[in-house]
Amino acid sequence: MDSLSFPFLSVGLASLLVGAGVVLASGSATVARPRAVVFALLSLAGFLAGGLEVIAVPGSPGLLDPLLPWLEADALNAVPMIFFGCLTLFFLLLAPKRDSDGRQLAGMLIIAFATLLAFAGGNLVVMVVGWWLAGLPFLLGLFGPLRGQRLAQGFLLASCIALTAAVVLLHNIEIQDLSHASVLAFSLLILAVILRKGITPFHSWLVSGFEHGPLLPTALLFNGHLGALLIARSEAVALPLTARHALDILCMAALVTALITSLRGCVEKKPRRLLAYICVSQASFILAGLATANAQGVTGALLHWLVVAAASSGLICIVRVIEVRVRDAADPSEHLGLAVRAPRLATFFLICSLALAGLPGTLGYCAEDLLFHGSLESHPWLGITLLLATAFNAIHLIRLFGLLFLGVLPKHVIDIPDALPRERWPLAACIVFLIAGGLAPTVVIAWRAPAARAMTEAIGAKSAH
Template sequence: MSNILTWIIFIPFLSGLFIALFCNNFWSRIVAFGASIFVAVLTVVMTLSFDPAGGMQFVDIISLVPMYGITYMVGVDGINIYLLLIVALFIPFLFFVIRRDERGFWANLLFIESGFLAVCSSLDLIFFYAGWEMMLLPIFVMVGLYGKSAKRAKAMLDMMYYAIFGSMIMLGAIIYLGVLHFEQFGFYSFALNDLANLNLSVMTERILFFSFMIAFVIKLPLFPFHMWLSRAYTYSPSVATFMLSAIASKVAIFAILRFVLPIFSLSFIEFSSYFVALGIFSMIYFGIIALRCDDFKTLLAFASASHLGLILAGVFSLDSIAMSGAIYQIIAHALTSGAMFLMVGIISAQLGTRKISQLGGIARKAPVFATLFAIMMLSSVGLPTTIGFVAELLILVGLFKTNLVYGIIATTSIVVGAVYMFVVFRKAILQSVGVVSDKFKEIRAAQMIAFGLVAVIIFVMGLYPKPFLNLVDNTVQSHYEKYIKSNLKGQE
C-alpha cells in the first residue's frame, strides 16, 4: 500500500505509451479500458483504506535533484481523496459513452488521466507544476486531432495563451519560493511542509499570493479571465469539454486549498472577502450570459463557470462548513456538469446541431435519455435529495455565517441558475417535436447504464451525505484551525 498512489499515477502514462508504440486501433481501446479499470480498482481500494482522521496518507517520496530540492512527493488527505476518485472512475465511464477507434485518442486520454492524477496528488510545487502543464498538452492535442469544428484551433490557442500566461507567473513565484527557502534555511526545497515554514514579508506574501491566484482563476475561470471559456468549451470535442469542465477546473480549487492556504495564510485571509465577492459576481454574470445562449454547449459552459464561482466563494468564506461544502460541490459539479456535456455531445452527434431553438421534443423520442438528463439538471440546480442540494446548502450556511449580504446574494444567484436550466430543458427536451429532433434515437443500453450509475450516485450522496463528508471534514477542520482560525485570533 505504501506505493499504491505512485502506481495509480503512472499506470495510465505507461499504458498510453504502450498503446502509442505497439497497439493497433482494435487493441488500443481494449488495453486503455483495462488500464483504466485497474487504476479505478486501485483507487477504490485506496479510498476504502483511507483513515479520515489519519492526516496525510499513502505518501511516497523520491528525491530527484537533491542539490536543488526537486522531489517527487505525493500523498492523500481529505482535500484530494475525492478528486482522485473522480478522475479514476470517470475514465472507464467514458468507454461506455464514447465510440472511438483511433489508438492516438485512447493513448492521449490515458496521458490526460495521468496528468490529472499527478497534479491532484502532489505535495511538491515543482512536481505540481509539471503535472499542471502535462494535463493541458494532451487536451490541446486531442482537440487539434479529433475535434471537428474548423474554429477549434483558434479556440484552443486562446485557451493556451491564457493558461501559459498564468503558468509562467506561477512558475516564477515557485522558483522564488525555493530561493527564499535556501536563503532562510540553507537548502533548496519546494516541498509544501517546508515552504509553509517560510518567513515572508507582508508585501512579498501578497505578490506571491496573487502570482498563484492569477493562474488558478484563469483555469476556473472567473471574471475577467474567462474570455477563452466559451470558444474552448463550444468547439472542443465532447470528451475534451468533459475533461475541462468535470476535472481540470477543479484542480485550481484543489491547488488553492493545498498550496495557497498553507503558504500564504495571511494573504488568503486578507483578500478573502474580495474573492468571495468575485465568486458571487461571477455566478450572477455567467448566469445572465447563459440565459442568452442558443448553443446548448455554450450555455453549459457558462453554467459550469457560474457554479465554480459558488465553489470559490465557499473556499474563501473563512468557514469550515462552507469549505467542506465547496469540496462536496466539486463532486456534485463533476458528476452533473460532466454528464450533461456528454449528453449534449450525444444530441449533437445524432442531430448535427446544438441550437436550442432547433431542438425540442427529445423527451418523446427518447424518454430514458430525457429522464437521465432531468436528474443531472435537477442536481445542478440544487433540488433536495440530490448531491447538489447538500453541497449548495453547506456553502450557503457558511456564507450566511460569514456575511449576511453575501449569503443573500449567493442564494439569489442560485435562483438565476435554476431559471436558465429549467428554460433550456423546456425548450430543448420537452416542447413539441421539431423537424430536427424527430430523428433523435434513444441512447444505447451501455450509455443508459453509465448515466444511470451517475444518477444513482447523485441520489445516494444527496440522501445520505454523512459517510462521504466524513472523509473530508477532519482535513478541512484541521486546515481551518491551523491556517485560518489561529491567524484570525492573532489579528484580534
C-alpha cells in the first residue's frame, strides 16, 4: 500500500497530545484557550492535508502514514477525521469561560486525540487503544468532581472491555471461521457498539452524562460516533454470515432506540435531558442506515453522521452558553423569551434544529432522503419507523426552541449578551455547512460515495460467496 507524502496523521495526533500537556500546565482560561486553539489548528491542518491527499485520488485503497504505518487515511475515515478536527476547534472556541480552565480544555484535547487515533487506526488494536483513551479524562476527573458521572464511566469501561475481548478473540481465529469463538467475538463487538452508542436499554448513561456530567466534553465524546465507525469498518470487509446476522439484530435495536427515545422526549422539560434523547434517537439512524446494505442507505447514513455531529454540536453549545448566562435555563419553569435579548443565538438554534429534523434546503434533508429511500428498499418497516422518529424529534426541537427563546422575557432576566464574536463565527460556519450542503448536496455526497460503494461491494461479495 502506498504512503502519504508526509506524516500528516502523526503530526495531527502529536499536536493534540503535546497540546494537552501544554494546556494542562496553563491553568487559567485566559492562557489555556488560545494555546488549545493553536494546537487544535495544527492538528486540523495535518488531518486536512492527509485527508485531501486521499480524496484527490478517487478509488484509492488508502494511504499509510510514513512515520507510523499503523495509521491510515482512506475513503472511509478521511472526511470524518477532517470533520472531527473542525468539531474539536468548534467546542474549544464555544466553551464558556467557566468550562475553559487548563484541566477541562486538556481533557477535550485528549478526547480528540483518542477519537482521531481510533479513526486513523489501520487495525482494530489501534481502535481499541483509542476507545480506552477517549474515556480517560472522565475517569481521571479532569472535568470536575466525579459525582454524577459514575454511570457514564461504568458504561464506557464496559464498552472498552467488550471491544478488547472481541479483538483478542478475532486475533486468535480466522475471520471466516464459523466456530463458536467467531460468533462470540462478533457478539462482543456488537455489544461494545450498543454500550458506546447508548442503544436501548443502555441509553441511560448518555442521558445521565448530558444532565449531570460536563456537557461539552460529553457531546464531543458522543459526536465521535466511534460505534458507527466500528460497524462501517466491519462492513468494509467480507464478513462471515454470522456477523451479518448480528448486524441485522443491531439494526433492529437501533430502530427501537430511535423510536423509544423520540417518544420518551415527549415528557421531558429539562433542555439537557431532551437534547440527550434527541441526539440518541438521531444517532441511531446512522447505525440503521449502515445495516441496510444498499448504496442509498449507507450513503445516507454516512451523510447523516456529519449532519448529526454538526447540528447537535451547535444546539448543545448554545444550550450551555444560555445556562451560563441565565440561571433558570437548566430547568426552566416557564418560557424564557430569550430571542428578545439574543436574536443571533435564537437564529442559530432554529437553523440547527431544522437541519437536524431534515428541513428541505439543508443537508439534513438530503441525508434523510437517502436514508429513507435506502431503508424502504431494504425493509419497508425500517423507513416507516425512521419517519415517525424524525417527526417526533422535530416536534421536540421546536418545543425546546419555544421554551428557550419564545414567550415573555422574565423580569429577573434584565440583560444578557448575544452571541460573542468567538461564538458567532464558529456557529455561522456550522450553519453555512448545513445550508450550503443542502443547496449543493452532490459535493458532499461525492465525499462519502466512495466509502459507501466500498462497503456495499464488500457486502455483495460476501453474499455472493
